[in-house]
Amino acid sequence: MALRIAVFVHEQGIVDEIELDGADLLLTTDLFWMQNDDGEVTATLRVLADHDPVHIGRVATAAAARGRGYAGQLLRAALRAYPGAVEISAQSHLEKWYGRFGFARIGDNYQEAGIPHVRMLKTSGETDAT
Template sequence: MNSVHHAPLAQVDQHTLYRIMALRVAVFVHEQRIIDEIELDGADLLPTTELFWMADDDGEVTATLRVLVDDGVHIGRVATAASARGRGRAGQLITAALQAYPGAVEISAQAHLEAWYGRFGFVRAGENYLDAGIPHVRMILTPR
C-alpha cells in the first residue's frame, strides 16, 4: 500500500480512523508524555480538518498528519510509528499536504525538527515556546 491517503474525518473508515488515533496516542501520549486531553483536542472534528496517512499492506497506519484550515492552513500532529521511522513517510505526507494546500502553510514544529521542516521550505517565524512541555517554533511556508 504505502501510498498517501487523505480525507476529512467523516470520510475515513472507522478502522483506519482508529489506527490513526492509536498511532497518535502511541507517539504523543506514550512516547512524548503529552496528556490525552491535549492530544485529543477536538480539532479533528472540525469540518475543515483533513487527515493524511500512510498504511502498510495489512492496513496498519505507519504515518499520519492533519491539516487544519481556519484563518490559515496549519499542518500538525505529524507522527510516524517507531517501526516505520527513517523511511521517508513523514516527508511524503508533508509533500502531499503541501500539494493539496498550495498556498501559505504554517506549522508549530517541535524545535529539534526545525531543520527537517526547513527542507520543505518552512522558515522560522518567531522565538521558541513551550507547547505541552516541549520546545516548539512557529514556522511558515509562503508560496513561491
C-alpha cells in the first residue's frame, strides 16, 4: 500500500479515498509484488478475481526502480495465474505498453481520477513481451 500511495496519491495526485477502496481486503483479490534486497516493495499490482472478466489494476513501480522490467514481470506472472480473459483500465499513455502483452483497446478514452484511461482486454494465452 505504501508504494501505491507514493505513486498514485503523491506522484499522480489521485485522492487517497479512491486508491484505498477496500478491494485489497477481499478474499477474491490477489496481490502481486516484488521486493528489493532490503525488503522494500519495488513493484506491485492487484487482480480482482471476482470480476468477469478478471481485472488487473493498481500496477505501480517505485520511481527508483522504473525501467527495469519489474512491472512486466509481475504482469506476466498475473497472466500465468489467470490465463483466461483479463481486463484492465489502463492509463491511456500506457496503451502501447499493455498492447505488448496482448491487451487490445475496447472503447474510447475516459477520465478516471482525473487521468485519461482506456479499457483494454486480453482474451487468453500468454505473451512473450519483455
